[in-house]
Amino acid sequence: MADPLLSILGVRKLFGGVAAVCDVAMTVAAGEIRGLIGPNGSGKTTLLNLIGGQERPDGGEIRLDGRRISGLPADRIAALGVARTFQVPRVFRSMTVLDNVLVPACADHRRTAWAQARGRAETLLRLTRLDAMGRMEARALSGGQAMLLQMARCLAAEPLVLCLLDEPFAGVHPAIKARMIETIVQINRERGVAFLIVSHEMSVLGQLAPRVSVMHNGAWIAEGPLADVAGNPRVVEAYLGRGGSGPLSPAAPGGV
Amino acid sequence: MRPPVLIACGLGAAALLPLLLGTYPIHVLTVACYYVILASSWNLIAGYTGLFSLAHHAFAGIGAYASALLAVRAGAPVPAAIVCGGLCAGAAGYGLGSVTLRMRALYLALATWAFAESARIVVSMEYGVTRGDLGLAVPLLLPTSSPRPYYELFLVCAAATVAGLALLLRSRIGYRLRAIRDDETVARAAGVDTVRWKRFVFGMSSGIAGLAGALYGHYVGLLSPAAMQFDEMALIIIMVILGGQRTLVGPVIGAVVVEVASEGLRAYGQLRMVVFALLVLAIMRVYPPGLAGLGRALWTRLRHGQPRRRYHRASGPAT
Numbered sequence: 001m002a003d004p005l006l007s008i009l010g011v012r013k014l015f016g017g018v019a020a021v022c023d024v025a026m027t028v029a030a031g032e033i034r035g036l037i038g039p040n041g042s043g044k045t046t047l048l049n050l051i052g053g054q055e056r057p058d059g060g061e062i063r064l065d066g067r068r069i070s071g072l073p074a075d076r077i078a079a080l081g082v083a084r085t086f087q088v089p090r091v092f093r094s095m096t097v098l099d100n101v102l103v104p105a106c107a108d109h110r111r112t113a114w115a116q117a118r119g120r121a122e123t124l125l126r127l128t129r130l131d132a133m134g135r136m137e138a139r140a141l142s143g144g145q146a147m148l149l150q151m152a153r154c155l156a157a158e159p160l161v162l163c164l165l166d167e168p169f170a171g172v173h174p175a176i177k178a179r180m181i182e183t184i185v186q187i188n189r190e191r192g193v194a195f196l197i198v199s200h201e202m203s204v205l206g207q208l209a210p211r212v213s214v215m216h217n218g219a220w221i222a223e224g225p226l227a228d229v230a231g232n233p234r235v236v237e238a239y240l241g242r243g244g245s246g247p248l249s250p251a252a253p254g255g256v
Numbered sequence: 257m258r259p260p261v262l263i264a265c266g267l268g269a270a271a272l273l274p275l276l277l278g279t280y281p282i283h284v285l286t287v288a289c290y291y292v293i294l295a296s297s298w299n300l301i302a303g304y305t306g307l308f309s310l311a312h313h314a315f316a317g318i319g320a321y322a323s324a325l326l327a328v329r330a331g332a333p334v335p336a337a338i339v340c341g342g343l344c345a346g347a348a349g350y351g352l353g354s355v356t357l358r359m360r361a362l363y364l365a366l367a368t369w370a371f372a373e374s375a376r377i378v379v380s381m382e383y384g385v386t387r388g389d390l391g392l393a394v395p396l397l398l399p400t401s402s403p404r405p406y407y408e409l410f411l412v413c414a415a416a417t418v419a420g421l422a423l424l425l426r427s428r429i430g431y432r433l434r435a436i437r438d439d440e441t442v443a444r445a446a447g448v449d450t451v452r453w454k455r456f457v458f459g460m461s462s463g464i465a466g467l468a469g470a471l472y473g474h475y476v477g478l479l480s481p482a483a484m485q486f487d488e489m490a491l492i493i494i495m496v497i498l499g500g501q502r503t504l505v506g507p508v509i510g511a512v513v514v515e516v517a518s519e520g521l522r523a524y525g526q527l528r529m530v531v532f533a534l535l536v537l538a539i540m541r542v543y544p545p546g547l548a549g550l551g552r553a554l555w556t557r558l559r560h561g562q563p564r565r566r567y568h569r570a571s572g573p574a575t
Contacts, residue, residue, distance in 0.1 A: 052445055078447035092438035094502075095431075103435045106428040107447025114428075153446065 003066065005030040005194050006051070006162055011060035011070070013046055013218075020046040022218040023060065030161065031192040033184070035205035035212035035226065039238060043218040044198045045087060048164045051196075052084045053077040064162070079109035081161035083154040085168055087198075089146035091153070093139040097130055098122070100138050100149055104157040112158055124152045127183050144172040151180060155187050163187075165197045169204055177201075181208060202226065214238070270411055274404045283403040288515035289410035290472045293417045295495040295507035297464035300421055303501035304430070305457045306437030308365045311352060312465050313488035314372035319345035319466025320473035320483065321379055321386060324394040327474070329385075334397050338470040345466020346459045353458025357451055369486070376484035389480060397474035406475050413471065414508075417464060422504055424460075433457055487529070494532045497539055500546030509547045 004027035013021040021043040028034050036044050049055040051062055053074035062070040069077050083104070092100050101124055105117030125131040128148045133141070141149060147168055154163055165184075169177050181204060187193050199205055205212055206226045214222040214229055216238035222229050229235050274282050298312045323341025326332040332340070356367050380388045398405050424430060432453045435443035444450045473479050491514065499510025514532065521528045539546055545553075 054441060054445065073449075073451075074441075074444040075447050075449045078445060084445055086442070090439050090442045092435050092442070094438055095434055099431065099434075103431055103443065103448070104446045106431040106435070108432075108449035108452065109447065150442075157447065 004028060005032070005065060006196070007063040007066075008047075008051070009061045009063065011047075011050055011057045011062060013043075013050055013055060014058050019218045021050060021057075024215070024218075024220045025060075026213050026220055026223065028162070028194055028196055031188065031194055032211070033188055033195045033197065033209045035209035036196055036198045036215065037200070037202075037205065037212055037229075038215035041217075042215040042238075044215055045166055046218075047215070048084060048166050048196070048198060051077075051162075052082060052164055075108060078104075078107060078157065081157065081159040082164065083157040083160055083162075084164035085147070085150045085154050085166055087166040087170070089143060089150050091138040091141065091146050091149050093137070095138055096135050097138055097141070097149060098125065098134040101125060101152050101156045104153060107157070110159070117156070117158075120158070121152075121156055124156055127186065128152045129179060144176040147172055148176055148180060151183065155183070155193070160191065160193050162194045162196065165195060165199075167198055167200070169199055169201045177204070184208060202230075267411070267415055271408060274407055279403060282407050284516060284519045285512075286403050286407040286410050286475065287472075288512045289407070289414040290468055291492070291495060291511035291515050292414040292508050293410075293468040294465055294492050295499070295511045296414075296417050296421055296504070297461040297468075298492050299496050299501055299507045300424075300433075300464075301457050301461040303496060304425060304437060305433040305454070307353075307454065307457065308361060309352075309368040309458070309461075310365050310486075310489055311349075311368040311372040311375075312461070312492055313486075314375040314484055315345040315349055315462035315465040316469030316472070316488070317379065317481070317484035318348050318375060318469070320469035320479055321392070322466070323470035324392055324473050324479050325385065327395050328392065334395055334474050338397070338467065338474060341470030341473075342463050342467030345469065346463025349462020349466075350455055350459035352462070353455045357454060369489075372484070372486070372489065376481050379484060380481040386479075386481075389482075391478050391480040394473050394477050394479055396477055397471070401477075403475075410471070410475075413468070417468075418504055418508060425504075429453070429456075490529070490533075494536050497536045498532070498546055500548030501544075503545075503548040505551075506546055506548035509551070513547065 006028040008024055008026050010023045010025055011021060012019060012023055024047060036047070038044050046055065050057050050070065053069070053072055053076070057070050060070070061068055064080055064082065067080070069080065092103065098121060101121040102117060105112040105114065105121070122131065125134055128151065130145065130149060130152060133145070138146065138149060151165065151168060168180055172180070184195060185208070188195060197205065197209060209226070211224060212226050212229055213220060214235050221238060222232045222235050273285065294312060294316060301307050301309050319341040322344035323337040326337040326340055327334050352368065352371055356364055359367055379386050382388070383390065386392055425433070432443070432448045435446065435448055436450050436453060440450050495510035495514045496507045497510070498514060499508065500506030518528050521531070543549065
């Protein structure tokens with residue numbers, strides 16, 4: 001395998017005495033779509049926070065393209081091409097939908113030509129079919145549309161090598177879900193962007209991600225194609241054993 | 257009429273007012289222009305960036321005293337002293353912004369208020385330097401005490417401030433500031449160096465306030481720590497809320513209306529503040545867009561015969 005894009009080396013994060021993430025080690029290759037699953041409270045969101053720089057690890061190291069990013073401020077990590085969405089959709093509420101997607105072009109530590117950024121923003125809005133709402137304030141969007149918008153904002157970044165999506169499909173109408181999947185596949189194919197997707201939607205992950213990683217109680221417990229992982233006794237015990245088959249607890253909050 | 261034509265006509269008419277009005281009304285309008293600058297620059301930090309600083313009046317005072325002391329004690333030429341006063345206030349604002357970076361909302365308001373009170377107390381205690389409550393006589397900027405030339409100068413400065421803020425807010429910096437106001441974590445995750453821009457906006461708005469304060473000091477010719485009392489800050493807040501925050505015209509309308517009204521109601525003394533406070537409460541509760549929003553709604557109704565809808569309902573699946 002080629003050098004990994006993202007390497008997580010023995011990363012640990014403690015909240016008080018509780019280890020939210022405990023010695024996780026995993027890698028994501030450039031251009032890969034990787035699923036990240038695990039029961040609620042298994043540390044998936046904390047892991048994304050550590051990668052994105054919203055939290056600092058208490059131990060271990062995270063590397064992007066061989067360069068250490070753990071400990072860098074979030075805006076520096078973003079400048080290197082890491083973008084993310086949040087579990088509860090977070091958009092710039094008082095800005096228009098179009099302006100939301102233009103914010104990454106205003107980022108520091110990198111230079112984007114405005115005309116080019118505007119063109120890309122409009123393309124992304126068409127792709128996510130939010131273009132008709134471009135001039136509307138983002139506060140007027142529904143929950144699913146806000147999810148779509150924060151994904152579009154995420155994809156508007158340039159350079160972009162890794163996109164962290166935190167439960168992008170939770171509580172989202174099937175039509176919007178299909179639009180999200182389309183968008184992810186297209187951006188992955190056209191721009192070679194890698195995705196790390198936290199989700200409880202096994203059917204969607206099976207469709208999108210050739211491999212998934214599984215976390216339980218802050219630790220990495222398995223990795224592989226979803227079908228194989230689903231048969232792994234440790235995973236069954238931690239996760240699948242509880243709720244049987246099918247989509248597990250969709251739209252469930254938590255995951256810290 | 258297109259907006260730029262309208263603005264040019266308005267400014268032209270304002271510039272011609274000294275031909276029609278007496279000395280006292282022109283003085284009132286000069287002070288109104290001073291408040292236009294303060295209210296607009298406070299709107300930049302509090303309205304557009306969401307940092308509810310309560311030290312804006314203190315920065316105007318710092319600028320005024322720095323400039324006056326440079327002119328009085330060091331014999332600096334007044335224009336140079338005014339620029340230095342603005343720079344001092346800007347530097348102080350940058351410093352205050354740096355130490356309050358992690359504070360939000362109420363905590364930021366308390367910290368900036370504490371700073372402002374400390375600054376006022378220092379100015380009144382250090383009477384050896386500032387002459388404290390005795391007041392500091394300040395050399396005038398222009399060789400006249402007639403308010404007319406000062407009025408034209410303040411009008412130009414106020415117009416330049418609003419125009420400068422308009423340009424700033426339309427640039428990428430404006431996007432960054434609005435993003436920080438709406439969600440700092442997300443702004444940062446999108447690559448905005450929030451630390452840098454919060455310091456910038458503190459320095460910038462305080463610098464503008466300092467320049468205005470310095471200019472004002474060399475107009476009235478006498479400084480006292482009374483100008484740094486919290487009443488001044490309350491007045492700025494009233495102007496911005498009444499006029500309409502997060503709009504460029506709001507603070508302009510608010511400053512002129514409040515200053516002119518409080519002169520007209522001078523006979524009622526401190527009761528004016530009670531009236532304004534009640535007005536602000538009512539506006540925040542009932543009609544947050546303020547006078548600017550009201551004006552816009554009326555304008556649209558006049559032009560189109562019906563109120564414009566703010567949002568069009570989204571078509572597409574409900575989720």
